[in-house]
Amino acid sequence: MKAVTLSPPSDVDVLLPCLNEAEALPWVLGRIPDGWRAVVVDNGSADGSAEIARALGATVVHESRRGFGAACHAGLTAATAEIVCFCDCDASLDPSLLVPFVDEVRSGTADLVLGRRRPRARDTWPAHARAGNMALARLLRRRTGLRLHDLGPLRAARREPLLALGLTDRRSGYPLQMVVRAADAGWRIAERDVPYLPRSGASKVTGTWRGTWQAVRDMSRVLQETPAGEGSAR
Numbered sequence: 001m002k003a004v005t006l007s008p009p010s011d012v013d014v015l016l017p018c019l020n021e022a023e024a025l026p027w028v029l030g031r032i033p034d035g036w037r038a039v040v041v042d043n044g045s046a047d048g049s050a051e052i053a054r055a056l057g058a059t060v061v062h063e064s065r066r067g068f069g070a071a072c073h074a075g076l077t078a079a080t081a082e083i084v085c086f087c088d089c090d091a092s093l094d095p096s097l098l099v100p101f102v103d104e105v106r107s108g109t110a111d112l113v114l115g116r117r118r119p120r121a122r123d124t125w126p127a128h129a130r131a132g133n134m135a136l137a138r139l140l141r142r143r144t145g146l147r148l149h150d151l152g153p154l155r156a157a158r159r160e161p162l163l164a165l166g167l168t169d170r171r172s173g174y175p176l177q178m179v180v181r182a183a184d185a186g187w188r189i190a191e192r193d194v195p196y197l198p199r200s201g202a203s204k205v206t207g208t209w210r211g212t213w214q215a216v217r218d219m220s221r222v223l224q225e226t227p228a229g230e231g232s233a234r
Contacts, residue, residue: 018089083157
């Protein structure tokens with residue numbers, strides 16, 4: 001079992017929102033590239049996730065306010081590296097695949113790189129979740145002109161510009177708000193195919209129709225934001 005290196009300080013922090021992911025954590029943390037720092041944001045786990053992450057060498061941040069966006073933003077504000085990556089903590093995505101994402105950001109080829117999820121099994125991505133994602137991608141294209149296919153959680157960007165976007169959503173709309181505000185700010189946004197694996201445990205967001213509907217509702221509110229330069233106070 002590979003422990004995550006804490007020192008020397010890295011120029012890449014991988015932010016991992018976590019809620020009861022004790023089963024998946026060893027694999028996820030074992031896939032963090034050498035020299036990068038894993039920042040696990042515990043969002044109220046009751047299964048010892050925080051203790052496991054700490055034992056494996058990760059930096060652990062606690063965020064008491066429930067919500068995917070709350071956990072992601074707590075990780076972003078706690079990060080110290082020049083470049084930050086986001087990855088789910090449920091073993092559905094391999095954080096080692098973030099290396100070319102970071103290379104694009106570091107070279108200046110892109111300001112934000114997103115992973116387009118490609119399911120490796122029929123039941124990996126439920127039909128209702130995939131349909132909701134496709135609908136949001138179409139709405140995003142209409143709102144920003146971006147021809148993206150997915151709004152997945154695997155992504156990389158520079159930390160300070162991300163903080164400057166002033167992200168406010170603390171629920172399921174956080175990933176979309178990041179893309180919308182980045183597009184409004186003129187960022188170069190790229191998309192890379194990544195394998196999407198069967199997750200460990202039950203999904204907290206898209207595992208049910210209700211969870212998917214709530215996520216779509218959160219994201220729809222984000223799409224109604226007034227674009228920058230048209231009277232919206234950021």
